[in-house]
Amino acid sequence: MSDETIQSSNYEIPPEMQGTVSITSLDKVYAWSRKNSMWPMMFGLACCAIEMIVLAASRFDIARFGMEVMRPSPRQSDFLIVSGTVTKKMVPQIVRLYNQMPEPKYVVSMGACASGGGPFKEGYSVVSGIDKYIPVDVYIPGCPPTPQALLNGLIALTKKVDKERIKTSEWYAKGSEAAVPVPVLGPDLMDPRKYALIYEQTHRPIEPEIPAETEQKEG
Amino acid sequence: MSEEQVTVAQIPDISLQFEGRVVKDTRAGYSGFIVGAEHLLDVVQTLRDELGFDYLSSVTGVDYLPEGKMEVVYHLYRSIGGPALVFKVQVPRDEAVVPSLYHIFKSADWQEREAWDLMGIRFVGHPDLRRILTWEGFAGHPLRKDWKEPYFEEETKPYKSRWPEGITGYIEDNNPYHDNLQYPAGFDPETWIPQAEEALYASAQKIGRDKELHTDTVVVNLGPQHPSTHGVFRMVAALDGEQVVFLKPVVGYLHRNHEKIGERNTYLQNMPFTDRLDYVSSMSNNFGYALAVEKLMGIKPPERADYIRVMMAELTRWMNHVFSFGFLWNDLGSYFTPMIYALEERELILDIFEAVSGSRMMCNYFRFGGVARDLPEGVLNKVKELVFERMPRQLDAIDKMLSTNEIVRNRCIGCGVLTAEQAINNGASGPNLRASGVPYDIRRADPYSIYDRLDFDVVVHYHGDVYDRYLTRLDEARQSNRILQQVVRDIPEGPIMTGKPAYQVRVPAGEAYGRVEAPKGELGFYIVSTGKPNPWRYHVRAPSFINLTSLEDMCRGGKIADVVLNLGAIDIVLGEVDR
C-alpha cells in the first residue's frame, strides 16, 4: 500500500554508509533476518492487550514469526504494540518507552482506541490516537481486533521491514535519533511542542470564546 | 463448607431509631434514608456496632444540578447476607463537605477519593484525600454535571449532528489543539510545576526510619509498565531491607471516563461499554447492568433467557478463574508455559461466546428483559461436551499440577494474609473475601436470577493467604461446573426476550442498585433515572477497584517479591479498576 512512501524517502546517504550500499543482496539478507526476528515489547494497555497475550499463546502462536520473545524492557525490543486505550495519564510513559527503544523501532497501533481514540474518544481523559505523539507504522482496526486480525497486522509490519533498505531507510539517516518530547501532565495533557499554541489559546480575549464554543456544538 | 441458609432479616426502619437525625427518603422511586451530614459518623458507628451492618459496599456521589444538591449514597450490608441498607447524605453543591467514613470502614478509602476526584466532594477526616483516577493538578471535577469535556457536543446522545445532516471528518478538527485538550483561561504552560509525585513519594519516605541503626527505607516504584502488574498499574513501596513497610497503589492509567460517557449514553448504549469494564469476563458485566436496569423497569426475563444468562455467567467465571491460575503461575516465575494451558481452555469457551454473541471478548449479549439472540444451532452440544467432559478433567489436571507443587506451596502458603475482619472492613469481595473465611456470596446472600433454584455450595477457606485464594478459585470453578451441568440439563425452550426488542427503553424515574457476583467479586451498578432516555447517574461499583484497598494490608511486612504474587492473587483487571 505505502510502498512508495517506504522507497521514495529522500534521505541522504550518510558518508559512512556510502561504501556499503552496493552490497544489495547482503542488504536483502539483512532485511530478511530482521523481519524474521522481531521482538515485541511486553506492554499491555487495555482490553486489546488480552488479545495480544492470546496471540502469544498456543492457538495463534507468534513464535511462528519469530516474535515470541516478548521483552519487558524497551531496550531489547524491536517494536511496540500499543494495545489499547491510551489515556492522558499514560501518554508520558508511552512516549518515554518509545524513546528508550533502540532503533530501528516500529509501532503497531492495535485497535480502534490506539488508532483514533475508539469508543472512549469523546471522554475527557483519552487521547485521540497515539499517532499524535509517536509515529505509527501499522494500524489495525477493530475493537478488539481478533488475534488473527492482529497477526495480519504484524505480517504487514514484517512486509514493511522486509522492504527496507539501508540506503533508503530513515533509520540509518542522520538525525533519526531525535527523541520525541515527553508530554507533561498539567490541567490537561501538555505536549511541549504545543506550548506556544496553548499560551496563545488561553490568553485570548474572552469574547471570541463564545462563537468558538457554539461552533464546537454544531460540530 | 456450605452455607445453605442465611437468616435474612428485614431492613430496620432506622428513621425511628435515630429520630431527628435520620429521615426516610420519600422521593418517588427512591428508597432508603437520608442522614444529616453532622450525624453521619454516630449513625454509621451505631449501625455497624449494634445493628450488624458491617460491610460497606458502595460509596458514591450524585450531582443533582437542578436542585443544587450533592448527594452521597452509601450501600451498607450485613456480612451474613440480606438486602442493602441505603442511606444518603445531602450537601449543597458548592460546599460539598461530608465526614469521611475512612476510620469506620476502610472500604470507603478509595471510593471517597474517587468521589473527591470526579465529583469534588470533600471528605473531612480522610487522611489521604488525593486524586485517584485523574492526576493531581487536573482542572475540575469531571463528573459534575456542569463540567464539559473538550469534545463536548450535547448533553445526551443521540447527537443531532449525526443525522440527517451528518458530519464528515474528525471531531478533533473543531478543537483549537486538534486533540482532546482544553486548558483554563489564563493558563501558562511554561510556569506549570507538576506536583503529583511529590506528595506520593513524601508519604513513602516518612515511614519506617530507624533512629538507632540510622537505616533508611528505600522507595521502589513498580509500574505502570511492569511485566507483572497485569496492566497499567503502579505501586510505590517503601522497603526496609527486603521487607515492605509501606505500599501505595497508584491507579488511573486506564481511566476511560466510563461513567461520564455512561451518563450521556442511552440505557442500551451502555451495554457494550460495560463489556469493556472487566474485559476478561464481559458477560458478567452485562449481567449486572441488565439486572440494575431491569430492576428500575420492573421487568423480568423469561425462563430460557435466565438459563442462558446463568450459563454465560458461569462459563465466564470458570474461564476467569482458570485464567487467573495462569497468571498465578506466571507471577510465581513459571513464565508463560502454564499460561498457555490456561489460555487454551479459555479459547474453547471463547469459541462458544463468539458463536453466541458474535465477539470473543466484547460480547454485548444481554438486553433488558432477555438476551440478544437465541443460542445458535450446535452451541448447546458444544457446551455440553465442555462441561461434562473437558472442564472437569482439566480442572483436575490443574489441581494435580498446581496444588501439590512445592514452589506453589512454599511461596503461597502464609503469604499475603488477610483476616476476616480486615477483609470485611476493607470491602473485599468475591474469592478474596471467601478465602478469608467469610462465606459471603451474592448468589446466595442476595439471590438474583435463577440462582436460588440451583444447587451449589458457597466455597470458603479460612487462612486468607494466597494459597487459599487459589483454592477458593479452584473450588469455585468446580462449583461453576456443577451449576453449568444443571443449567444445560434443565434449560427450557421458549422465548428469550420479554416484550419487543427496542433501542429506546422506557425507564421510570428512580434509583436502583443491581449487583451480581462477578468472578472478581461484587459488581454493582448504581443507576439514577429521571425518566429520560439517558441515566442521570451511572456508577459502577467495581470489585477490582475496591479489592485493591486490601493490597497494602496484604503486602505490609512481607517481602517485595511477594507483592507481585499478592497483586496477582487479588485478580484485578485494570479496565475495571480505572473504568
Added chain:
Amino acid sequence: MTGKGFLSMLLGVFKRFVMTYVEDFRKGKKRYYTAEGIESRRKADVQGIFTIQYPEEKLPVPEEFRFLPFLVYEEGPNGEKDLRCTSCGICAKVCPPQCISIVRTNDPVTGKPVPQPKEFYIDVDICMNCGLCAEYCPFDAIKMDHDYELASYTRQGNIYDIERLSKPVSYYAGIRPTNYSAEEHARQEKEALKAAAKKPAATEGAG
C-alpha cells in the same frame, strides 16, 4: 516427597509434547491445512498441538461473528447498486460511540427527503464493533462484516465512506446464510400479509 509435585508438572508438559506426535500419526495428512483438521483442533477433545497456522489456515468464524459494519445493496440487472438503506437514521441514533454519520438525500425539486443516503460515514477508529446498528436497523440494510484483515500503513481512509461500506446482498447471504434466509422468509411473509390485506398500493418499506 519434595520434588514430586514439580515432576508431575514436568510430566504434564511432556505428555502434551508427545500427544502432538501421537495425534499427527493418528490423523495423518488431514491434520493440517484442511478444514477438517482445523475443526478437529477446536473440539473439546483436542490433544497435542492446538495452533491454527494463521495465514495458511484460517480459523473459520461463526455466522454471528461481527467486526465492522457494512451496507447491503441489491444488485440491479445492469450492475447498478441499490442500497437497502433508507437513511432513516436509526443506526446513527443507536450507535453507542456515535460513529455513524449520515447525510440524507433531499429531492432537488421539492426539497423533501428521499429514502436514500447521500453520504454515509463510519469512523472505524471509533466503532466498537458492538453490532447494535445491525441489530436495530429496520430494513436489514446494515450488517456486520466478517472481514477482519484490514491492517493498513496509514490512517487515511479510516473513515469509511459509502463506497467502501457497500457490499452486495450475495456477499451478505454468503457470510450469514441462516440470518439471511430467516430475514427473507419474514419479509416474504410480511409482503404476503400486506398484499392480502390491501390489494392495491401496498407501500413496502424495504427500499
